[in-house]
Every structure is written in C-alpha cells, then in structure tokens.
C-alpha cells in the first residue's frame with residue numbers, strides 16, 4: 088500500500104512551525120523557525136521540514152496551512168483557522184480533552200471540545216498583549232533573561248511579587264520599578280506568571296472549564312505559567328512536548344482527512 092504524506096504548516100505571529108505526517112498518524116519530521124508571518128520564517132520552516140523528512144515536495148500528497156499568516160502561502164492545497172487546527176491537534180494528543188488553553192505569541196484562546204474532538208465554542212483575546220506570549224517576551228527583555236529560562240527562575244522564587252497592572256506597558260514600568268528597588272528577579276518572574284495566568288483564567292471562566300484541560304502553544308513550555316494557571320483555575324493542566332507544534336499537527340491531520348474525503 089502506498090504511504091500517504093501530509094504537511095501541516097502553522098504560520099504564527101512569532102514562530103513558523105511545520106509537521107509532516109505519514110498515514111495521518113506518524114510524525115516523520117517537524118521544524119520550528121523563531122520568526123513568523125511576514126518574514127522568511129514560513130519558507131525556511133518548510134525547507135527544513137522537507138529536508139529532515141528526506142521527501143521531495145512531489146511526495147507530499149496534501150498540504151494545509153493554518154495560523155495568523157496562513158493566507159500568505161499561496162501554493163498550499165488548503166487552509167483552515169487555527170481554532171479548528173488546535174482542537175484537532177489537542178484531540179489527537181489527548182483524546183479525552185474537553186478544554187484547550189492555547190497561549191501563543193500574540194493571542195490567547197480557550198476552546199471547548201466535544202466528545203468527537205470537534206470545536207464546540209471558544210473565547211479569544213487578540214486585542215491586548217497581557218495574558219499572551221508577548222507579555223512574557225517583553226518582560227524577559229526588561230529582566231534580561233531568556234524566555235526559556237523563566238520557568239527555572241520562577242521555580243526558585245521564595246515569594247511572589249504582585250504585578251497589579253493589567254496593561255503590558257504599565258506592567259513593564261512596574262517591573263522596572265521593582266528592579267530599581269532590587270527586588271529578586273525570580274520573585275518578579277513568579278508575579279509575571281501569575282499575571283498571565285490570571286488573565287487567561289478570566290477568559291477561560293467565561294466559557295467554563297471542564298476536565299481534561301490541555302494547554303498548547305509556545306507558552307505551554309513554561310511550566311511556571313502552567314503551575315500558576317492550575318492554581319488560578321483549580322484544574323490539572325496537561326501539556327505535551329509538541330505543544331508549540333499543536334496547530335501544525337492539527338493542520339497535517341486535517342490534510343489527511345481532506346485527502347480521504
């Protein structure tokens with residue numbers, strides 16, 4: 088029987104992610120380039136995933152794009168919203184998922200998933216940087232730490248500093264003021280994580296939270312945010328090593344589905 092290869096591309100606001108699937112279930116290769124829509128990122132991510140797979144473009148049976156910049160790729164076979172793709176990816180990784188919390192580089196969304204894995208309802212914040220990866224990116228720059236080190240540093244905190252401003256610009260001033268008072272960076276970071284969790288939890292409570300809760304998107308790699316979110320919503324939050332690839336995974340799964348229709 089001929090193998091079927093599908094390509095999912097997630098052109099995000101800050102990162103471009105690709106996944107190639109074999110027969111709709113086996114990951115052949117994946118790629119992530121840390122720049123997103125409107126840059127060379129999507130093209131580089133596609134070139135990398137193809138090279139890692141050892142396949143040629145002719146061997147890809149169907150490709151599907153999702154994410155903020157999905158319209159910029161004109162050669163793909165199809166495209167779908169990231170809401171559908173995140174629901175699909177999370178259901179593949181956790182078949183009993185009911186709530187998906189996706190925190191990306193520029194927005195946060197909460198999705199309700201039905202028993203068949205389809206999207207039932209959603210709420211989204213794409214108007215304000217607070218409660219998104221952008222908030223963490225801005226703060227890590229002010230604190231002069233890498234975004235990938237936030238988790239480790241917050242785990243060493245002994246007390247939480249309260250970041251009261253919900254506006255990113257004012258919160259940034261608060262952090263600068265804390266730094267000038269020589270407050271421990273680790274405690275400030277814990278407060279920053281709590282601030283993100285508070286915003287996202289407010290969003291999630293608007294549509295109701297049901298177990299199992301799965302967190303996706305790049306921010307899910309920061310266990311400090313995951314723990315703060317668990318505390319805020321009072322539910323266990325599950326993540327996967329594929330969290331940042333979840334949209335691309337969903338796109339590759341939809342590509343397989345379209346091919347078989």
Ligand code: ADP
Pocket residue numbers: 098099100101102103123154190191192193194219220221223224234235236303304305306307308309331
């Ligand atoms: P988008 O799809 O909008 O590009 P992603 O889901 O790719 O967003 O998430 C990007 C965000 O993930 C970044 O803004 C950053 O805050 C966060 N992030 C990326 N890599 C890491 C990491 N290694 N550890 C913690 N956070 C990360």
